[in-house]
Amino acid sequence: NAGVTQTPKFQVLKTGQSMTLQCAQDMNHNSMYWYRQDPGMGLRLIYYSASEGTTDKGEVPNGYNVSRLNKREFSLRLESAAPSQTSVYFCASTGDSSQPQHFGDGTRLSIL
Amino acid sequence: EDKVVQSPLSLVVHEGDTVTLNCSYEVTNFRSLLWYKQEKKAPTFLFMLTSSGIEKKSGRLSSILDKKELFSILNITATQTGDSAVYLCAAQPSSGTYKYIFGTGTRLKVLA
Numbered sequence: 001n002a003g004v005t006q007t008p009k010f011q012v013l014k015t016g017q018s019m020t021l022q023c024a025q026d027m028n029h030n031s032m033y034w035y036r037q038d039p040g041m042g043l044r045l046i047y048y049s050a051s052e053g054t055t056d057k058g059e060v061p062n063g064y065n066v067s068r069l070n071k072r073e074f075s076l077r078l079e080s081a082a083p084s085q086t087s088v089y090f091c092a093s094t095g096d097s098s099q100p101q102h103f104g105d106g107t108r109l110s111i112l
Numbered sequence: 113e114d115k116v117v118q119s120p121l122s123l124v125v126h127e128g129d130t131v132t133l134n135c136s137y138e139v140t141n142f143r144s145l146l147w148y149k150q151e152k153k154a155p156t157f158l159f160m161l162t163s164s165g166i167e168k169k170s171g172r173l174s175s176i177l178d179k180k181e182l183f184s185i186l187n188i189t190a191t192q193t194g195d196s197a198v199y200l201c202a203a204q205p206s207s208g209t210y211k212y213i214f215g216t217g218t219r220l221k222v223l224a
Contacts, residue, residue, distance in 0.1 A: 040216060041216060042116075042200070042214045042215055042216040042217055043200065043202075044214070045211060045212070048211065050210045090154070090155075094210070097210050098144075099160075100146055100160050101146075101157070101212065102157070103148075103154035103156075104154055105153040105154045106153055106154065
């Protein structure tokens with residue numbers, strides 16, 4: 001009963017390095033999301049994919065790219081990491097817009 | 113601009129106390145409001161509210177939505193140390209959109 005799986009769980013990068021965060025769900029959900037969570041800021045939407053083959057920007061997309069590889073997988077890429085991108089990143093999925101989101105356990109990313 | 117505001121930011125109570133957490137929202141063409149509990153990792157879903165005045169209940173937790181005054185409350189009765197967590201509120205704008213607007217959360221600590 002895996003649900004939403006994120007890898008890696010922790011990562012430390014140097015400024016300027018690139019990194020891809022992976023997310024996979026096994027619930028046959030159509031929609032997938034990437035959020036970042038910072039102290040005092042709550043969860044902020046980076047990108048989402050309403051269905052396979054589509055992606056859209058959220059509230060804070062700058063510095064990130066995404067790929068909806070197939071229905072199960074949605075990856076988030078940092079092309080040139082910056083210290084401001086130090087955060088906890090959560091992936092989520094939902095079957096449709098009338099259902100709640102299911103979250104992964106998060107990736108804690110530190111950029112030095 | 114769509115926004116969700118939660119209060120209080122943090123709360124410390126003793127076991128057995130009753131707590132009320134608040135969530136006010138301003139979203140375009142409101143559709144639903146969701147409550148999540150976040151312990152150490154992934155937020156876990158508690159309630160989804162779409163109709164005003166109808167209480168949703170699960171054990172010691174209950175929630176109600178007031179669409180006229182644009183707020184929701186989450187009540188926890190007979191609190192236990194296991195209720196210690198961050199409680200997140202999220203509002204969903206109109207149908208057809210897959211975005212959820214999250215508040216910054218209320219951090220609840222229950223002392224034995």
